[in-house]
Amino acid sequence: MESWIHPGVVLIAGAFLLPFFKGTAKKVYLLLLPIVAFILVLKTGEGTYWVYEIFGQEIVFGRADRLARIFAYIFSTAAFIGILYGLRVKEDGHHASALIYAGSAIGVAFAGDFLTLIVFWEFMAFSSVFLILYRKTKAAYKSAYRYILVHATSGVCLMGGVFLQYGETQSIAFNPVEVGGLASALILIGFLINAAVPPFGAWLPDAYPMATVTGAIFMSAFTTKSAVYALIRGYAGTDLLIYLGVFMALYGVVYAVLENDIRRLLAYHIISQVGYMVAAVGIGTQLALNGAAAHAFAHILYKGLLFMGMGSILYMTGKDKLSELGGIYKRMPITFILYMIGAFAISSVPLFSGFVSKSMIISAAGEEHMNYVWLLLTLASAGTFLHTGLKLPYFTFMGKDSGVEAKDPPLNMLLGMGVAASLCIFVGVYPQYLYNMLPYTSIHYVPYTMDHVVWTAQILLFTWLGFYLYIKKLGGERTVSADTDWFYRKGGPVFMCFARNFVAVIDDFVSGLYKTVVEKAGFFIARKSFIFDSGVIDGIVNAVAESVKGLSRELRRFQTGLLRHYAAGILIGLLVLMNLYFLIA
Amino acid sequence: MQLDKILQGEGGKLLRKIAYVAMAVFIVIDIFTHTHHAYFFWDEIPGFSSLFGFISCVVIIVVSKAIGKLWLQKKEDYYD
Structure with missing residues (x-):
């Protein structure tokens, strides 16, 4: 038991050794890290590992039950696929952020207490933001700034809730949360922000299309799915x-209709797909929770594959708008075929992975006789096929040839996609492989029944018919769609306008008053006290001023203007505050 | 190029014909198979999922486009 090594910590620690490797050795090392992490996850037996006591609190880094293990399993797999696909990325920092991000996601999966959870939660936010920053465009910098603000909010909500809960129960164990009261609400909001649940979800389609080609692969895997994990753990059965x-499932579909940016369209379908998982957590039966975990597993693979496919188009052509693409399948045939495997998987075509996972959730709604839930999730499922399976490939790979120059991406990128595609088919053909890992072992679900296959085939075929009839209406339009990020993107300038026009006017008035009344009186008194002043006070004031100047020179060093320094500062500050809290409490 | 033959021109037409035939075949199968787990009344209606799939698709397109035109869609430089 003592010999357990935390797979997430291996990735995080491994990231710091990256600068010591060069050339091919670096590539081998990069690929080796997630493989080692994966083997460590495989070797993790059920149990509790790495338990420490800090300030009288039990800190559990390794709570390994079936639920934790399936998420750690898929997180380490996703890390390998992402690293393989992104092997050509030149910046060490990019690789390091991706590794720390992946390691922290595994850390979240194994966290047995809320303190450990919060620490890895924050690590995820502050490492993933670099995957946007490395895009190195002005729009990406702005988007990264909004991303980190939203995720800092999530962290603060989570922490506030956890501390309140500690005050009530004297426990920080990460177990099902008793719903009701401020503490549980705050923790839930923290989880919901990261799961991109509306109205807290606009950060996702804002940030993911702004990330680097490789960065988006990692981002599509970890943040929302670790939040789904946390919801399964803490809030199963919350109506x-x-x-x-x-x-969420419908919201993502509506925005996907309107979207012109290929990766943003996929981002909206993450929201839609995570909607199925969140609904399943709410249904809360064993079948539903198994479905949520299975769907998260399948989703990470096919969504990574879809992002790799669209990322390859962006990487090879420099274009990411539907209205600028079309007809490039002749020049990128392998990418096209691999993308379509992901598209069939997300659309739950039989023999692909989505079919065996999504149908668990829909069946769970059926078993509970939730007719509206069932109908609306089925409707959203038609929308998924319509966009990811038909519209997106049609207007990028097929359709009218845009004449955009392109060819298939380098081998490592194709291999990354190939691994993901093989797993999508493998899980679809042999679902028992996935089902054997699910949290509840007493559930025996059979996806391939006659009813079910016939039913799904009809939905898919007639969705295609609708697409075929409306094809002229579905091309990309050169617009952006307002989402709830409107409030902080447009609200910010409104606040500044308020500051300029209202606060500044009052400020002018006050300083005017000061000049006419206070200053004149001041001059009078000043003249009288000049003699005393110049003799005694000046000396003291000068001394104080000099020391203040010296101090501010020192302080200025901290004002670097670099987001990562502030981020590190916030993180250190939070850790210090947490420690203080436990010392006092 | 193999893909070309499958997707373009005659190949495309053939694919569409296969799709139409498949639609008919699946509806026929649906009529003659007995549903084992009828959770809802519509599980007993043959071809219900065909109709529901088609209506879903049309509703999604029409409703989303309407919301977009009336409310959500902005010019590309909206946030600049």
């Missing part, structure tokens, strides 16, 4: 999540 989940 509110059913409604939020169904709403």
Whole structure:
């Protein structure tokens, strides 16, 4: 038991040794890290590992039950696929952020207490933001800034809730949360922000299309799915999540209709797909929770594959708008075929992975006789096929030839996609492989029944018919769609306008008053006290001023203007505050 | 190029014909198979999922486009 090594910590620690490797050795090392992590996850037996006591609190780094293990399993797999696909990335920092991000996601999966969870939660936010920053465009910098603000909010909500809960229960164990009261609400909001549940979800389609080609692969895998994990762990059976989940599933579909940016369209379908998982957590039966875990597993693979496919188009052509693409399948045939495997998987075509996972969730809604949930999730599922399976490939790879120059991406990128595609088919053909890992072992679900296959085939075929009839209406339009990020993107300038026009006017008035009244009186008194002043006070004032100047010179060193320094500062500050809290409490 | 033959021109037409035939075949199968787990009344209606799939698709397109035109869609430089 003592010999357990934390797979996430291996990735995080491994990231710091990256600068010591050069050339081919670096590539081998990069690929080796997630493989080692994966083997460590495989070797992790059920149990509790790495338990420490800090300030009288038990800190559990390794709570390994079936639920934790399946998420750690897929997180380490996703890390390998992402690293393989992104092997050509030149910046060490990019690789390091991706590794720390992946390691922290595994850390979240194994966290047995809320403190450990919060630490890895924050690590995820502050490492993933670099995957946007490395895009090195002005739009990406702005987007990264909004991303980190939203995720800092998530962290603060989570922490606030956990501390309140500690005050009530004297426990920080990460177990099902008793719903009701401020503490549980805050923790839930923290989770919901990261799961991109509307109205907290706009950060996702804002940030993911802004990330680097490789960065988006990692981002599509970890943040929302670790939040789904946390929801399964903490809030299974919370009715509110059913409604939020169904709403999410439809919300993503509506925005996907309107979207012109190929990776943003995929980002909206993450929201839609995570909606199924959130709804399943809300339904809360064993079948539903197994479905949520299975769907997260399948989703990470096919969504990574889809992002790799669209990322390859962006990487090879420099274009990411539907309205600028079309007809490039002749020049990128392998990418096209691999993308379509992911598209069939997300659309739950039989023999592909989505079919065996999504149908668990829909069946769970059926078993509970939730007719609206069932109908709306089925409707959203038609929308998924319509966009990811038909519209997106049609207007990028097929359709009218745009004449854009392109060819298939380098071998490592194709291999990354190939691994993901093989797993999508493998899981679809042999679902028992996935089902054997699910949290509840007493559930025996059979996806391939006659009813079910016939039913799915009809939905898919007639969705295609609708697409075929409406094809002229579905091309990309050169617009952006307002989402709830409107409030902080447009709200910010409104606040500044308020500051300029209202606060500044008052400020002018006050300083005017000061000049006419206070200053004149001041001059009078000043003249009288000049003699005393110049003799005694000046000396003291000068001394104080000199020391203040010296101090501010020192302080200025901290004002670097670099986001990562502030981020590190915030993180250190939070850790210090947490420690203080436990010392006092 | 193999893909070309499958997707373009005659190949494309053939694919569409296969799709139409498949639609008919699946509806026929649906009529003659007995549903084992009827959770809802519509599980007993043959071809219900065909109709529901088609209506879903049309509703999604029409409703989303309407919301987009009336409310959500902005010019590309909206946030600049």
